[in-house]
Amino acid sequence: MSKIAVMGDYDSIYGFASVGLETIPVTLPMEAAEILKRLxxxxxxxxxxxxxxxxxxxxxxxxxxxxxxxxxxLIPGTYGDTGKGIEDIKKSVEKAVGSDILSGDETKAGDGQK
Structure with missing residues (x-):
């Protein structure tokens, strides 16, 4: 079975334990870097x-x-959403598919208008 962990401030991650994920409350960057390497x-x-x-x-x-x-x-936390997580997902999808299919800026088929 694959192991999955969730790192971040306690308030943002404690709910993930209820679905069986390992939660690792951490806020200090040095400590987090060491934990990330260990994982x-x-x-x-x-x-x-x-x-x-x-x-x-x-x-x-x-x-x-x-x-x-x-x-x-990357996931948003209780202290706000920076948008970085969704940006990374969009980049990964664009790389895999060859175009940005998640932008929500679609043109109507046949008429070239939005």
Missing amino acids: KDERYAVIYITEVLASQLEEEIEKMKEEPVPAVI
């Missing part, structure tokens, strides 16, 4: 990180994106 070494398949915490770990997360595992997915 990678322990072969976690997916690591969810609150956007606020991820903004403090950009360098570490970018290095991890070069590897197929773990998938690092």
